Amino acid sequence: MNRIVSSLSALILTANCYALSTADRKSPDWDxxxxxxxxxxxxxxxxxxxxxxxxxxxxxxxxxxxxxxxxxxxxxxxxxxxxxxxxxxxxxxxxxxxxxxxxxxxxxxxxxxxxxxxxxxxxxxxxxxxxxxxxxxxxxxxxxxxxxxxxxxxxxxxxxxxxxxxxxxxxxxxxxxxxxxxxxxxxxxxxxxxxxxxxxxxxxxxxVIPEGSPKLISGNGNPLLDFQFTADPTAVEHEGRLYVYATNDHQQFEEVGRDGKNTYERIKSLVMMSTDDMVNWTYHGNIDVGNVAPWIMASWAPSIVKRKEEDGKTHFYLYFSNSGFGTGVLTATSPVGPWTSPLDKSLVDANTSGLGKCKVPFDPGAVIDPDGTGWLTIGAGNSCIMRLGADMISIDSELKELKAPHHFEANELNYINGTYVYTYNTDWKDRGDWNVGEEVPSICSMSYMTSKTPLDPDSWKYHHHYLKNPGDYGFDYSNNHTHLHKYQGKWYLFYHTMSLHNSFNTDGGFRNVCVDEIDVDEDNLDIPMGDQTLKGPSQIKMLNPFALQQAETTAATKDVRFVSGDTSGNMVATTVGDEALIMVRGVLFSKRPRQYFAKASGKGVIEVRQGGATGNLIATVEVNSSQNKFHKVKLTGVVGNSPCDLCFILKGNDITFDAWQFK
The missing domain is CATH 2.60.120.200 (Jelly Rolls)
Known part of the structure; x- marks a missing residue:
């Protein structure tokens, strides 16, 4: 019995622990x-x-x-x-x-x-x-x-x-x-x-439990990535795919270790991932912000927008927190880079004139309205909004205060039904002074405001909170950060929790991005209370095994490590030890496959199993090549025509796995 299979009982224990931890709300007595x-x-x-x-x-x-x-x-x-x-x-x-x-x-x-x-x-x-x-x-x-x-x-x-x-x-x-x-x-x-x-x-x-993915046995969809800590999500749709970007908490984790704390100062990169079905996520690697923009102190909390410009290309503008000092921007003509820094400093920082009460100009939230005008919000404790210049990397207005009650951080902007929607994280302070509406938001929750004239401070209307703290949903209490996005006709709410802690045996405050569906009443601009779950959203389309699929597309993993491939945004899978597992879900064989192709290099074996790590063995690929090339084999098992999970088990400590396809 291989090591991956023999560890499944431990993973079942892990999954059960996660189910128990969220079934009963945790007591906040720890603090x-x-x-x-x-x-x-x-x-x-x-x-x-x-x-x-x-x-x-x-x-x-x-x-x-x-x-x-x-x-x-x-x-x-x-x-x-x-x-x-x-x-x-x-x-x-x-x-x-x-x-x-x-x-x-x-x-x-x-x-x-x-x-x-x-x-x-x-x-x-x-x-x-x-x-x-x-x-x-x-x-x-x-x-x-x-x-x-x-x-x-x-x-x-x-x-x-x-x-x-x-x-x-x-x-x-x-x-x-x-x-x-x-x-x-x-x-x-x-x-x-x-x-x-x-x-x-x-x-x-x-x-302290055996380390392993909480998604592998449970079938849950959250967190999006089970092998890397991520936080502070933002997203943009491009050519039918939804691209999500996040703070790379894993960089801090690797620097300080499992006994260290997430104090954020070591983080100088951002994470890229994408999906077209909301269950299987393609990991595009990290943006090395510290190398692209060597003037930064740190890089957190991105916010991304895109537009098609006169050169015929789609340009992406990725705003990020330069520590708590300011807000920087990166640009690219592909959602996965390569990225460049158009400025040699922050777009706005603590030295920018006109900040007023906004003394901590970080945590950006950006949007481009239907007129093509870009807008940017920033701030912690107090926030402000500004109109961006036509080049999207300059400021073209005064900085106007956003009178957001009990403001803490986590600014973001949407444009819904002709209206600017500003979301933010409320603070941890007592609400005894609350005087805005009847509903008092819970501690460190997410609230929103709306306006049709964003540079008029008095035009912004506070509505209510729409997401509580992760601790109120049975997870550990932590800071809060969300991104609202409409994709393929449905609204989704991206957020972070710390549900991966047990998988890495740490309690250092390292976060992970999750997503759930949320109902947004666009006509009345009402965002009802959302939910945070381990289950996550339903799969909106089946994965096509006859199309070329990337090995870095995963629903769950075990003992896998991804390294950069030959192009920006392409990663290849390898093993942490001598075995690794990659699972994808909702695979639909519309016809009977006869051959399996695996693009791989090194020396080792790739087993393809249907249904799980111990499921029906349908292909075995022997890899022995110094070149990254396709290896073709005939199927050894029968594949059904119902949606199923596929597991790719990598054996060998010198094997890399780049892509796969059935024919």
């Missing part, structure tokens, strides 16, 4: 924004309700020290959550007041515990098991917040710490058997000893 702890928390030892507070410092759990020490027979300032899994990871971020010793503990009893804590400005790794105890001083840490985490397996507990929340150092590990092994009554606790108190910013706990 301590509620006035009381959730039912999953326990007060341990002699801890009373008076020993901690969720209101003395908003958004924090304050644990007040009770004078305990490592040798105390019982603790009076400890709250915790049960260790529910054999393999898990837990983390917290906290600040210690003078005189307190505080941190995270793996706790069975006062005389059976492992701690990572801060005391007198130094990080300590401590243990107490019966009469045996120890306190290892590691190093001095700066005043302020420190983040710690513990990873547990049946064999050991391993502790880490970070002073910047990005780079983690290993503090040390302890044997699980010495603590008594994995037991139902083990807790992951937060504590404070000595004098004073400690403020805990959040607590995260998750099971």
């Amino acid at each position: 301590f924004n509620n006035p009381e702890l959730g039912k999953e928390w326990s007060r341990l030892g002699n801890t009373s309700r008076e020993d901690y507070s969720l209101t003395e410092r908003g958004g924090f759990l304050r644990i007040k020290s009770g004078g305990d020490t490592l040798q105390s027979s019982v603790l009076s300032s400890l709250v915790g959550r049960p260790q529910e899994h054999r393999d898990f990871q837990s983390s917290t971020r906290f600040e210690v007041s003078d005189g307190a010793t505080a941190g995270m503990t793996v706790y069975l009893a006062a005389s059976s515990r492992y701690d990572l804590c801060v005391s007198d400005g130094r990080i300590h790794l401590r243990h107490r098991v019966g009469e045996n105890s120890g306190d290892k001083e590691l190093e001095a840490v700066p005043t302020g917040f420190i983040e710690v985490k513990v990873k547990g397996t049946p064999e050991e507990y391993k502790f880490y710490y970070s002073v910047d929340g990005v780079k983690f150092k290993e503090a040390g590990c302890f044997s699980a058997s010495e603590l008594g092994g994995i037991k139902p009554n083990a807790y992951i606790g937060l504590f404070s000893e000595g004098k004073g108190y400690a403020d805990f910013d959040f607590f995260k706990y998750r099971e």
